Amino acid sequence: MKNGIYLVATPIGNISDITLRALDVLKNADIIACEDTRVTKKLFSLLCLSTSGKNFVTMHDHNEEDISQSLIDSAKNGHIIAYVSDAGSPLISDPGYKLSKKCRKQNVYITTIPGACAAICALQLSGLPSNCFTFAGFIPNKDKARNDFFNKYKNYDSTLIFYETANRLTKTLEVAKDIFADREISVAREITKLYEECKTGSAKELLTYYIENQPKGEIVLMVAPKTETNQIDYESELMEEMKKSSLKTAVKTIVEKYDLNKNEVYQKALGLKK
Numbered sequence: 001m002k003n004g005i006y007l008v009a010t011p012i013g014n015i016s017d018i019t020l021r022a023l024d025v026l027k028n029a030d031i032i033a034c035e036d037t038r039v040t041k042k043l044f045s046l047l048c049l050s051t052s053g054k055n056f057v058t059m060h061d062h063n064e065e066d067i068s069q070s071l072i073d074s075a076k077n078g079h080i081i082a083y084v085s086d087a088g089s090p091l092i093s094d095p096g097y098k099l100s101k102k103c104r105k106q107n108v109y110i111t112t113i114p115g116a117c118a119a120i121c122a123l124q125l126s127g128l129p130s131n132c133f134t135f136a137g138f139i140p141n142k143d144k145a146r147n148d149f150f151n152k153y154k155n156y157d158s159t160l161i162f163y164e165t166a167n168r169l170t171k172t173l174e175v176a177k178d179i180f181a182d183r184e185i186s187v188a189r190e191i192t193k194l195y196e197e198c199k200t201g202s203a204k205e206l207l208t209y210y211i212e213n214q215p216k217g218e219i220v221l222m223v224a225p226k227t228e229t230n231q232i233d234y235e236s237e238l239m240e241e242m243k244k245s246s247l248k249t250a251v252k253t254i255v256e257k258y259d260l261n262k263n264e265v266y267q268k269a270l271g272l273k274k
């Protein structure tokens with residue numbers, strides 16, 4: 001195996017998702033760089049890999065600048081270095097970017113050993129358009145920052161993918177209800193684990209569901225692009241309501257059900273009436 005840096009993806013929940021190439025690199029590496037040695041040594045144990053003779057080095061957001069250079073120096077001196085994050089694909093809301101950039105600049109061999117990535121797995125499950133998507137990482141926790149963050153992305157014409165934590169999900173859906181009112185939203189939870197779940201609906205529907213069913217575990221939140229075809233399709237329902245009641249009542253019912261803009265639904269109802 002060639003000396004250099006190997007960016008190794010690890011499972012995001014199901015240990016059987018480790019790849020044959022990942023096993024090979026982890027077996028052969030002299031140095032295992034990881035976010036947390038306890039997590040990675042546990043992974044070695046689950047995979048029945050020996051840790052003896054291997055040097056485990058911690059590389060996280062706060063020391064990446066320095067550690068990445070020493071890893072590169074080791075690679076130049078003929079060593080095989082595997083970098084793994086706690087779970088999933090390195091660099092994706094995880095350390096590794098500085099390491100990769102330095103390798104390019106210093107002409108050091110670097111390769112990827114691909115595998116699970118929560119963002120991609122979630123998109124596959126969501127039923128939202130997958131032809132064009134924007135991965136925006138973790139949603140900020142503070143109210144203003146979260147609002148600004150969503151407003152920045154709201155006009156993107158692509159499916160939006162965010163990482164979120166279970167304890168913040170309902171608060172985030174509250175905000176999403178205002179900013180992405182008419183869009184399909186999807187929440188993928190505990191992907192590849194025993195209680196894997198993916199729910200798609202309006203922010204309002206998902207908020208109701210997650211208030212009743214307190215979410216646990218790891219979460220990816222996705223928002224459908226702002227295009228006609230992916231907005232909530234309420235037209236046929238509005239027609240049905242208009243057959244049963246007055247135009248005003250029908251509009252009110254639909255606006256309340258999907259948390260939509262009243263004027264937009266009213267204009268749509270007028271058009272349908274004609």
Ligand code: SAM
Nearest residue numbers: 012088089092117118163164190191218219220
């Ligand atoms: N680099 C990893 C990847 O892309 O697979 C992600 C690392 S990031 C620090 C961790 C976040 O990824 C979690 O907070 C969650 O949003 C998401 N995540 C990781 N594993 C997941 C899973 N099994 N199901 C749903 N989301 C997951």
